[in-house]
Amino acid sequence: MTTAAAAETAPKPEPREAKDESPAKESLASRVGRYAGGGAVRAFLVIVAFLWLTPTVGLLLSSFRDPADIATTGWWKVFGDPGQLTTDTYDTLFGNEDVMGALPTTVWITVPSTLLVVVIGALAGYAFAWMDFPGRDWVFLAVVCLLVVPVQVALIPVASLYRDLNLFHTITGVVLFHTAFGLPFAIFLLRNFFAEIPRELLEAARIDGAGELRLFFRVVMPLGGPAIAALGIFQFLWVWNDMLVALVFADPGKPPLTVAVQQQTRQFDSNIELIASGAFISMIIPLVVFFAFQRQFVSGVMAGAVK
Structure with missing residues (x-):
């Protein structure tokens, strides 16, 4: 009886407040960092690399074109007319x-x-x-x-x-x-x-x-x-x-x-x-x-x- 009475008189623990399980608000910096690792940035880097390599590719194709073609059309015309490519320019270069x-x-x-x-x-x-x-x-x-x-x-x-x-x-x-x-x-x-x-x-x-x-x-x-x-x-x-x-x-x-x-x-x-x-x-x-x-x-x- 003494034990039961003590148990009844003992203060009951207060119920814990329910945890706020809602996700913390994401900051702008964290959102930018998360998006930076995604495919959008990788696609952007691919575009930058393509633009950076374009002059190099253009110079390479121009170096294999006839002087008359270089003077009249752009280097991208090679893709429509591959017959413009020739090694005569390098033969001339190595002989200079x-x-x-x-x-x-x-x-x-x-x-x-x-x-x-x-x-x-x-x-x-x-x-x-x-x-x-x-x-x-x-x-x-x-x-x-x-x-x-x-x-x-x-x-x-x-x-x-x-x-x-x-x-x-x-x-x-x-x-x-x-x-x-x-x-x-x-x-x-x-x-x-x-x-x-x-x-x-x-x-x-x-x-x-x-x-x-x-x-x-x-x-x-x-x-x-x-x-x-x-x-x-x-x-x-x-x-x-x-x-x-x-x-x-x-x-x-x-x-x-x-x-x-x-x-x-x-x-x-x-x-x-x-x-x-x-x-x-x-x-x-x-x-x-x-x-x-x-x-x-x-x-x-x-x-x-x-x-």
């Missing part, structure tokens, strides 16, 4: 000494400019990331400030310097110019990437007796492969497609490919077939390089851009 002779000059300018920027930029990036020396942060700040200096500002001073040093109209002068203007970005990119390497890994290598150079080549360089590949692609594309620096400093008698194609426009009526095919040859090589190292390019840029 002015354009084909510019291809080795372009290689001699692009390859050293890329290698020098990669090697010097990697060494400087490692020094700024892991070596202590007086004024390191101030020097790195000065290097970062050089990123905003346009090429046009240095054309006249460098031309005057090259004239005194007999570097005007030489491949060496063009390579040095591209190297100097490529180093600020190279140092900035690789320094940020190398700074993300775990300190314990470097200290363990030093304990094992590795010096700075051995540490750089055996540990840092293999880990920095993605960033180095991205830098190499950046520098290669910039130098290969450059025309301003080549017009000012390169030898007019042995110009790179971009200048050689530009010179053909002076005789547009007679050399129209060389312009399309030469421009496509000049464009396809950097495209092949980019797509061949696309994965390293993306991973290197993403890793080097985050500190």
Whole structure:
């Protein structure tokens, strides 16, 4: 009886309020993010890619067309009349000494400019990331400030310097110019990437007796492969497609490919077939390089851009 009475006198628990099971109101940002992953955005990206590739396809088809057809109709007429396609334009291009002779000059300018920027930029990036020396942060700040200096500002001073040093109209002068203007970005990119390497890994290598150079080549360089590949692609594309620096400093008698194609426009009526095919040859090589190292390019840029 005592137990029953106590149970009757005990306060009864208050009933819990019914849970509001209505879904929370979705914010505008979440709705935009949800729609961004849907098919509409993918379709938009496909359209953008199609528009981006259209000039490339048009240049490719124009390079296989007869000069008379190029002068009278658009390149899209090929789809209705495939008989317009011919390889005579490339036969003419490969027989033109002015354009084909510019291809080795372009290689001699692009390859050293890329290698020098990669090697010097990697060494400087490692020094700024892991070596202590007086004024390191101030020097790195000065290097970062050089990123905003346009090429046009240095054309006249460098031309005057090259004239005194007999570097005007030489491949060496063009390579040095591209190297100097490529180093600020190279140092900035690789320094940020190398700074993300775990300190314990470097200290363990030093304990094992590795010096700075051995540490750089055996540990840092293999880990920095993605960033180095991205830098190499950046520098290669910039130098290969450059025309301003080549017009000012390169030898007019042995110009790179971009200048050689530009010179053909002076005789547009007679050399129209060389312009399309030469421009496509000049464009396809950097495209092949980019797509061949696309994965390293993306991973290197993403890793080097985050500190």
